[in-house]
Amino acid sequence: MSQTLSTRSLRWCLAGLALAAPWFSAPTLAQEPIKIGSFLSVTGPASFLGDPELKTLEMYIERVNAAGGVLGRKLQLVSYDDAGDAEKARTFATRLIEQDKVDVIVGGSTTGSTMAAVPLAEKAAIPFISLAGAVVIIEPVKKWVFKTPHTDRMACEKVFVDLQARKLSKLGLISGSGGFDKSMRAECLKVAPKYQIDIVADETYGAGDTDMSAQLTKIKNTAGVQAVLNPGFGQGPAIVTKNFKQLGITVPLYQSHGVASKEFIKLAGDAAEGVRLPASALLVAEALPESDAQKKVLVSYKQSYEGKFKSDVSTFGGHAYDGLMLAVEAMKKAGSTDKAKVRDALEATKGYMGTAGVVNMSANDHMGLDLTAFRMLEVKGGNWVLVK
Amino acid sequence: MSHYRSSRHHGLIALAAIIALLPLVLSNKYFYDVAILIGFNAIVCIGLNLLIGYAGQISLGHAGFFGLGAYASAILTGNYGWPPVIAALAGMAGVGSLAFLAGRPILKLKGHYLAMATLGLGIIISLVIVNQDRLTGGPDGITVGPFSVLGFALENERAWYWFIGGLLLLTVWLSQNLIDSPMGRALRALHSSEVGAQAAGINAAAHKLQIFVLSATFAAGAGSLAAHYSGFITPAKAGFIHSVELVTMVVLGGMASIYGAVVGAAVLTLLPQILTVLKDYEMVVLGAVMMATMIFLPRGLVPSLAALCERWRDLLPPSLVLRLEALIGRGRKP
Amino acid sequence: MSAPARPPEGGASQSPERAQPANRTHPLPQEGGRGDGSSTPARPPEGGASQSPERAQPANRTHPLSQEGGRGEGPRMTILSVQNLSRRFGGLTAVDDVSLAVSPGTVHAVIGPNGAGKTTLLNLMCGIYTPSSGSIWLDDHDLSGAPHYAFARLGLGRTFQTPQIFNNMSALENVMVGRYMHEQRGLFLGLAEALLRLPTLRAAERRSREEAAELMRVVGLERYLDAEADALPYGALKRLEIARALALKPKLLLLDEPAAGLNHSEAVEIEQLIGQLVERGMTVVLVEHNMRLVMEVSDAILVLDHGRRLAEGPPQMVREDPRVIEAYLGKEAAEDARSAVAV
Numbered sequence A: 001m002s003q004t005l006s007t008r009s010l011r012w013c014l015a016g017l018a019l020a021a022p023w024f025s026a027p028t029l030a031q032e033p034i035k036i037g038s039f040l041s042v043t044g045p046a047s048f049l050g051d052p053e054l055k056t057l058e059m060y061i062e063r064v065n066a067a068g069g070v071l072g073r074k075l076q077l078v079s080y081d082d083a084g085d086a087e088k089a090r091t092f093a094t095r096l097i098e099q100d101k102v103d104v105i106v107g108g109s110t111t112g113s114t115m116a117a118v119p120l121a122e123k124a125a126i127p128f129i130s131l132a133g134a135v136v137i138i139e140p141v142k143k144w145v146f147k148t149p150h151t152d153r154m155a156c157e158k159v160f161v162d163l164q165a166r167k168l169s170k171l172g173l174i175s176g177s178g179g180f181d182k183s184m185r186a187e188c189l190k191v192a193p194k195y196q197i198d199i200v201a202d203e204t205y206g207a208g209d210t211d212m213s214a215q216l217t218k219i220k221n222t223a224g225v226q227a228v229l230n231p232g233f234g235q236g237p238a239i240v241t242k243n244f245k246q247l248g249i250t251v252p253l254y255q256s257h258g259v260a261s262k263e264f265i266k267l268a269g270d271a272a273e274g275v276r277l278p279a280s281a282l283l284v285a286e287a288l289p290e291s292d293a294q295k296k297v298l299v300s301y302k303q304s305y306e307g308k309f310k311s312d313v314s315t316f317g318g319h320a321y322d323g324l325m326l327a328v329e330a331m332k333k334a335g336s337t338d339k340a341k342v343r344d345a346l347e348a349t350k351g352y353m354g355t356a357g358v359v360n361m362s363a364n365d366h367m368g369l370d371l372t373a374f375r376m377l378e379v380k381g382g383n384w385v386l387v388k
Numbered sequence B: 001m002s003h004y005r006s007s008r009h010h011g012l013i014a015l016a017a018i019i020a021l022l023p024l025v026l027s028n029k030y031f032y033d034v035a036i037l038i039g040f041n042a043i044v045c046i047g048l049n050l051l052i053g054y055a056g057q058i059s060l061g062h063a064g065f066f067g068l069g070a071y072a073s074a075i076l077t078g079n080y081g082w083p084p085v086i087a088a089l090a091g092m093a094g095v096g097s098l099a100f101l102a103g104r105p106i107l108k109l110k111g112h113y114l115a116m117a118t119l120g121l122g123i124i125i126s127l128v129i130v131n132q133d134r135l136t137g138g139p140d141g142i143t144v145g146p147f148s149v150l151g152f153a154l155e156n157e158r159a160w161y162w163f164i165g166g167l168l169l170l171t172v173w174l175s176q177n178l179i180d181s182p183m184g185r186a187l188r189a190l191h192s193s194e195v196g197a198q199a200a201g202i203n204a205a206a207h208k209l210q211i212f213v214l215s216a217t218f219a220a221g222a223g224s225l226a227a228h229y230s231g232f233i234t235p236a237k238a239g240f241i242h243s244v245e246l247v248t249m250v251v252l253g254g255m256a257s258i259y260g261a262v263v264g265a266a267v268l269t270l271l272p273q274i275l276t277v278l279k280d281y282e283m284v285v286l287g288a289v290m291m292a293t294m295i296f297l298p299r300g301l302v303p304s305l306a307a308l309c310e311r312w313r314d315l316l317p318p319s320l321v322l323r324l325e326a327l328i329g330r331g332r333k334p
Numbered sequence C: 001m002s003a004p005a006r007p008p009e010g011g012a013s014q015s016p017e018r019a020q021p022a023n024r025t026h027p028l029p030q031e032g033g034r035g036d037g038s039s040t041p042a043r044p045p046e047g048g049a050s051q052s053p054e055r056a057q058p059a060n061r062t063h064p065l066s067q068e069g070g071r072g073e074g075p076r077m078t079i080l081s082v083q084n085l086s087r088r089f090g091g092l093t094a095v096d097d098v099s100l101a102v103s104p105g106t107v108h109a110v111i112g113p114n115g116a117g118k119t120t121l122l123n124l125m126c127g128i129y130t131p132s133s134g135s136i137w138l139d140d141h142d143l144s145g146a147p148h149y150a151f152a153r154l155g156l157g158r159t160f161q162t163p164q165i166f167n168n169m170s171a172l173e174n175v176m177v178g179r180y181m182h183e184q185r186g187l188f189l190g191l192a193e194a195l196l197r198l199p200t201l202r203a204a205e206r207r208s209r210e211e212a213a214e215l216m217r218v219v220g221l222e223r224y225l226d227a228e229a230d231a232l233p234y235g236a237l238k239r240l241e242i243a244r245a246l247a248l249k250p251k252l253l254l255l256d257e258p259a260a261g262l263n264h265s266e267a268v269e270i271e272q273l274i275g276q277l278v279e280r281g282m283t284v285v286l287v288e289h290n291m292r293l294v295m296e297v298s299d300a301i302l303v304l305d306h307g308r309r310l311a312e313g314p315p316q317m318v319r320e321d322p323r324v325i326e327a328y329l330g331k332e333a334a335e336d337a338r339s340a341v342a343v
């Protein structure tokens, strides 16, 4: 809190006060900050999620404070690194609730760490906005738990809608064995019938595999395959794409939002031409037409992030942005930090424009995104292009 | 020797007193949570120390056993509706059998080779857990219901605290009994000189296998309970990093010291909670603390400090020395 | 059991050359196995026999090394029987076709220069090494290829040239480990009893401590009853090992250089200790460089050189054997030995 005060002496005074505060139990200053609690996988195997998330939270909390804060109070971030360990996540969530007494939690980079903290938030009755993907977080609906990222299921649905538009119905699946891969594969299998999509092949490859020709050959030899979808994350999809081309398979290839980055095109090279995938609009922010209602927020976030951290923006940081802003909006609307009121305001969110899309929450939808959150992209000339 | 036995009781009493008095300073659920985690880790580490510190056999796969216990409880109670206690016991029995089967070939190896083999075993277990996603929920993890003993459900942190505290005391007591029995002497003997042990008629292979199974069973039991306590379990708990954490706790606390395992678990569970405020420097400082400990207290916290006390006791009045000694319990060399 | 089991020295010296055939006789009761060992068809022609003319003689039934001769009439008279034992390490044959029979209550010494294969022979006789060829019988058990601990369980105790002390426990506990096989109750029952520290175990432990303490007194370590093992001086470690081996209640004791590395007075103490054990009737196989000790306590001596038997017989005979004197002991040593016996 001392960061925002202008003079040095005042800063020291306040620091002294802060140190002394525990010794006086009663006096709570009127200007006590609003505490935003967060536990993120900043290090460890899921640091690609937690790192941009933390940076985003820090940057925007600073900005909100510079603009006068919320309800006349500053925001204070209390964040812990769970290193991708669900048990640590649970302990840190307990710490946020019990020890730091935060007003709201925006965090949980992975599904595992989120799910470990869900019972705590429910028990303690504290609004918890998760930044993780899986549907289980909000299905069934949990009173105090919300989430900002679109789900794997929506990615599947986006692909299926595109297939329908191209009058294709027989799909071959080839998926990896990581968490993302498995979860998306399962969701795709679940919703396929709803879109009259026939999964005619269902192949998998291992985490470290360097050649998927065998699986792809099987798919190629499956009668009637009209398209192939690769729910995958990491290096696998680039290899699949290369093998796909080498085997001379001509049906359309779909990748997932898991590889929606320049890196994928770099790895897959020429073979990537014509590959389609559903992705957050953030990836093509600048290419969106001016008429796109989402463009403003996307470009602003992208430029801020890339300007400050000199690294490519990621959708994950965008989820943290959305989570923080949803919390801020809800507190403004509730007119207080009363947890029940903030929760109600969150659930009543309508038309909020975030990096993931328009959010319309309800009592039975604690995510509030629809398929427009995803854009269908295609690789053309070594770049992502919007499919009209 | 009566000296050792009486100090053993003093150690237990001291530990019981700490467990009984700790709630006075545990001002909220977070502190309870940390205390409970220390308890779980301590139980696993005591079992691991029987294997590593006393019997001299390394295991870098213990998290695998812990994870199997946890998933056995999650799946048997969740999918098949078994009572938690039965599920936990079944998990322990299953893990014990697995350790028995895997241990027979593995424990023929020594040193680095044994480390590699147990490492491999742990990795295989965690891969199976990740890949059997229909049963285990895969990498995302799985929800675990609450624990209940004889119809009495452990609902809040307090209940868990007393339960785990009691279990920790029981584990310490059982392990001390084991160490101070013919079997415990056999284990310590084969650690010190396998040839010497065999000369006394000790079947070293059988004893190594036995302690490996026992230690794996401890880990599985702790895993079962930890899963119920957490309410959610991910494959990370069965993974290599967790195995290394456990071994580190044992080494830091002190090999061949039961209280060392408890202290090691406590220190390495607490330190990250304290150091987390350092953010980016957390890991550096944690590493530095551990290196410093191993340099200045090479036998681990408890045995090295006990040895220091022994050296200092000549400077202190004898009556005080007796009392202190009783409190610490005599450190035993690895 | 001591006195009758040890035949008079005179018997040995009277007909030393007859000692050998016993070594080639099967330890189990055999009809007509006596005296014609050298011609037993089942055995290949013994290199040892052809080398040592004295072995060609029929066995003398009164000789300590040929007590099996009595087996037809009464109790079996060989505890340990080693036949044509060889052990190769790569190209090196550390023990080469050695045979040996040890009768109850006797002290059988094995001597030879460093590297002669004495320790290897002992290690073969207790299962630490498995023989490349040949067999080992303990009582009527064929233990060739059996694990080390199995020998111990059949009553074979041993000490090591380099003491194998358990430094992670007290001296007393070291001796208690020696009682292991008398305390052991199976891995599962034993485990339950140990974990729960049942009253039965507590009583057994008390007895165990008392007996171990008594053994420490026997070997003269009463000063170290409360000491950690690694606090003991080297000489005491040697005795601690003997106490541990005795805790086994062995029928047979293998001692590998018990006096090595000790100063004179310590060596004398060990010597006295071994003397006491022998007096109590303990059967001993002794590897030792201290000739005075060897000559004093041994009933028979096996001389090894380069893994092979150079000579074997009662002390007097070995001492007087010109080949031993020339090839191994040397003249001075021979004189030493003579004067030692004279003491």
Ligand SMILES: Nc1ncnc2c1ncn2[C@@H]1O[C@H](COP(=O)(O)OP(=O)(O)O)[C@@H](O)[C@H]1O
Binding pocket: C089, C092, C094, C112, C113, C114, C115, C116, C117, C118, C119, C120, C121
């Ligand atoms: N484990 C082993 N591996 C290889 N060579 C060995 C081994 N043990 C003993 N030897 C060799 O066998 C020979 C006899 O050694 P040893 O029995 O120790 O002799 P001694 O006890 O008579 O001094 C030596 O040349 C020794 O180097």
Ligand SMILES: [Mg+2]
Binding pocket: C118, C119, C120, C161
């Ligand atoms: Mg030797």
